[in-house]
Amino acid sequence: MGKEYQINQEQLAQLNQLIQNLSADQLVWVNGYISGIINGKDDALLLPKISVPKSAESITILYGTHTGHSKEIGLDLYDKVLALGFNAKLQGVDDYKKNDLKKEKYVFLIISTHGEGDAPIQAEDFYEYVHGTRAPKLPDTKYAVLALGDKTYKKYCQTGIDFDQQFTKLGAQAIIPVQTSDVAYEEVAEKWIETILNELKTLAPEIASSPQSKSTSAPKKKFNRSNPYYAEVLEKVRITTSDSEKEIYHVEISLEDSGIEYQAGDSIGILPNNPIDLVDLLINKFEDDPERIVTVGEKELSLFRALQNKLEITVLNQEVLTKYNALVQNKDLEALLNNEDKLEEYLYGADAYxxxxxYPGEITSDQFLSVLRVLYARLYSISSGPSANPEEVHITIASVRYQQKKRDRKGACSSYVSDEINAGDHIPIYIDKNEAFRLPDDENKPLIMVGAGTGVAPYRSFLQEREQNSAKGKNWLFFGNQRFKKDFLYQVEWQKFLKKGTLQKLDVAFSRDQEDKEYVQHRLKENGNEVYQWLENGAHFYICGDKKYMAKDVQDTLLEIIQNEGGITPDKAEEYLKNLKREKRLLLDVY
Structure with missing residues (x-):
């Protein structure tokens, strides 16, 4: 079936909602009804219509997302609102008609925060509108906001908080207070939706109690953070040389019989184990019994297992330090918490020990457990094309090892995979969808792909898919790492892609192979004219890698190229770059 005939995710959710409670006889009836419509038979239109009572109240569900999580939650809420018998619409905020806001009676917004307090690209215009002088007064509007974020950032869930405050300033009435959620958002989202539904039931109890509204909601995703799939590792190969400063592995994982599907651009979430030596240090610090039973959440388990499998101990954030200091009341720690620059410096590389x-103080091991975050999954960009690798998924992992304060440190997940996992072992995984990093629907569009280190992983997936689908669009890869002879990840594969014509251009930068360091942005600048011509011809530009340095430098260089090659002012160049983002032609997967 051609792509032009496929239904989208929103339509599929509605279809699943319709058919999941139908009997076999009813499904046969529906099949005949649809066939009649397709064949243009007038009698199909005379078949009895199903009467579903509807509330006069109209519900608007909006989402603003970077990776797609907000949209998933929106779809879940949309299904359940329809099941109650309400009229509802679901839209991304970039497609929403802003002038409709003043007419809304009920608005439910699911919005993520990107980086340090920024609205996701999809929501930038709506954010500016709501906070601008043209925003309407909303005295007749009731609303609720679910804010998604990451507590490792200082401005946690800031975009959602900003929307909530602004809606209130405009006169809207919050049905429930703004809800914030960390990276493990599923449980908070479920509770938020449940609260919304309970509030809606009070609006039209006769609708909520009708037989048609009793249908169950769409099934939850089979595998996620709280319910991972234990997948077999098929192969693990180091792809940097043994004398390289970087220890990077290519890992192939079986999805056979799992039913798991993914797309190029998605990531895999792996639930790790914390390093045992760090677990032992903490237990010895408290002089505690590793087999003592403790409670984490609603589960009882040994102290050792709690620290190894359930709690975050390799990284810290401001919230953990704040909770800890509420117990120990350390004046030096209080001073640190009041100094943003020093706090950020301390948190980089610090662990629970x-x-x-x-910052010592009077605290028991149980109290210490209570301030720690839940151990969260680590996300890795998928480096395999699903069409080229049926029932398999590949990832590229750099082992994190460093020394600080005369103590060896390890990344929780990277050391778990590199030190403990071998072919034949099973690891807990799930697919993390990333709608913000997709191949273009038009396979004739050219791609410019920029990645450093393991940031090149998704481009292996992209090129495998384009080759498998015989896509005609040109492809240009910029890759950077430390040394040509030691760190040229997937070198043989790139050369094969070049030979076959799947990859038209390859430019590389190896920073340590000469006295003056060279990076991918230098290769971009050298090819500025051609890069600009590709953009003018509709190219999609991808950046994957470190957000703070590499991604920022690449975007700055791209802006310079646009200004110089386009012969335009800095303001016009900024607008050009902003339009690339709006058109989803500048796509970032950064960390």
Whole structure:
């Protein structure tokens, strides 16, 4: 079936909602009804219509997303609102008609925060509108906001908080207070939706109690953070040389019989184990019994297992330090918490044992457990094309190892995979969808792909898919790492893509192979004219890698190229770049 005939995700959710409670006889009836419509038979239109009572109240569900999580939650709420018998519409905020806002009676917004307090690209215009002088007064509007974010950032869930405050300023009435959620958002989202539905039931109890509204909601995703799939590792190969400063592995994982599907651009979430040596340090610090039973959440387990499998101990954030200091009341720690620059410097590379050593105080091991975050999954860009690798998924992992304060440190997940996992072992995984990093629907569109280190992983997936689908669009890869002879990830594969014509251009930068360091942005600048011509011809520009340095430098260079090659002012160049983002032709997967 051609792509032009496929239904979208929103339509599929509605279809699933319709058919999931129908009997076999009813499904046969529906099949005949649809066939009649397709064949233009007038009698199909005379078949009895199903009467579903509807509330006069109209519900608007809006989402603003970077990776697609907000949209998933929106679809879930949309299904359940329809099941109650309400009229509802679901839209991304970029497609929403802003002038309709003043007419809305009920608005439910699911919105993520990107980086340090920024609205996702999809929501930038709507954010400016709501906070601008043209925003309407909303005295007749009731609303609720679910804010998604990451507590490792200082401005946690800031976009959602901003929307909530602004809606209130415009006169709208919050049905429930703004809800914020960390990276493990599923449980908070479920509770938020449940609260919304309970509020809606009070609006039209006769609708909510009708037989048609009793249908169950769409099934939850089979595998996620709270319910991972234990997948077999088929192969693990180091793809940097043994004398390289970087220890990077290519890992192939079986999805056979799992039913798991993914797209190029998605990521895999892996639930790791914390390093045992760090677990032992913490237990010894408290002089506690590793087999003592403790409670984490609603589960009882040994202290050792709690620290190894359930709680975050390799990284810290401001919230953990704040909770810890509420118990120990350390004046030096209080001073640190009041100094943003020093706090950010301290948090980079510090772990739970550092906190106990650097800022001591009276605290029991159980109290310490209570301030720690839940151990969260680590996300890795998928490096395999699903069409080229049926029932398999590949990832590229750099092992994180460093020394700080005369103690060896390890990344929780990277060391778990590199040190403990081998072919034949099973690891807990799930697919993390990333709608913000997709191949263009038009396979004739050219691609410019920029990645450093393991940031090149998704481009292997992209090129495998384009080759498998015989896509005619040109492809240009910019790749950077430390040394040509030691760190040229997937070198043989890129050369094969070049030979076959799947990859038209390859430009590389190896920073340590000469006295003056060279990076991918230098290769971009050298090819500025051609890069600009590709953009003018509709190219999609991808950046994957470190957000703070590499991605920022690449975007700055791209802006310079646009200004110089386009012969336009800095303001016009900024607008050009902004339009690329709006058109989903500048796509970032950064961390």
């Amino acid at each position: 550092d906190l106990l050593e650097d």
